[in-house]
Amino acid sequence: MTELRVLVVTGSVRKPSYTTALATAVGARLSTDNAKVAWWDLxxxxxxxxxxxxxxxxxxxxDLAVRRLVKLTDAADAIVLASPLYHNSFSGVLKNALDCLSMRQFQHKPVGLASHGRQRSTQAVDQLRTVVRGLRGVSTTTPLCTMDSDYLPAVNGGEPCLVAPDIVERLERFVTELLDLAAALRPLRTGTVARTRAERVQ
Structure with missing residues (x-):
């Protein structure tokens, strides 16, 4: 099997950003499993x-940026969406980016959902799950939600560093689920299953 390609989209415009730090931790862990990671920081x-x-x-x-985002999403075997918690939901910039895409970019692709907010709230990922379903993507079962105390503070203009042991452990499961599902759904994305069914009918 060729390497799996994962697009990580971060929906925070704050600098430094806990959400971006969370996405960075996800990307680093994906890379250790030999996934090819592409980034889109909004x-x-x-x-x-x-x-x-x-x-x-x-x-x-x-718009060139939209066409580039479409191309990266088309090429991805899996997608990670990371957002801060805004008003009990995910960020507007992330929603707008998703509205620039279509079902074709998400169909039969697993989508890992991550967020940062108070008390590790799941409200942002719960809202994202509905949107992913509307795009015909497949949300993975394990969300990744953090709060400020899960990180070491940013130093010298850098990003915060994820250190909470239970979240780091959960990150392992998050990545494993995403890549396992990406591999399992690849035949649907490439049309192998459709061709096999057609051959059986003949």
Whole structure:
């Protein structure tokens, strides 16, 4: 099997950011399992307000950033969405980025959900789960939610560092589930299952 490709999208515009630190920890752990990780940080690579004219064909969007995001999402075997908790939900910049994409980018792909907020709240990932379902993605069963005390503070302008032992342990399960599901769903994404079924009918 060729290496699995994972796109990590961070929906925080704060610098430094706990959400970005969480996403960085996820990406580092994915890399140790030989996954090829691509990044989209919406603080550094913003996309324009979603245009409904391109709802069904985002690859034709006139904005280069949107077309690049579409291309990276198309190429991914799995996706990680990381967001801060804003008003009991996920961030608006992340929702807008998802609205720039279509079902084709997510169908039969596992999506790992991560968030940062008070008391390790799951509200952001719970809301994201509904959106992922609408995009025909497959949310993994283990969310990854953190709070401030799970990190060492940022030093010299860097990002905070995830250190909470129980969250680091949960990160292992998060990554394992994501990659196992990505491998299991790959035949559906490549059309192998569809071709096999057609051959049986003939």
């Amino acid at each position: 603080a550094e690579q913003p996309v324009p307000i979603a245009d409904p004219a391109f709802h069904r064909a985002p690859e034709n969007h006139p």
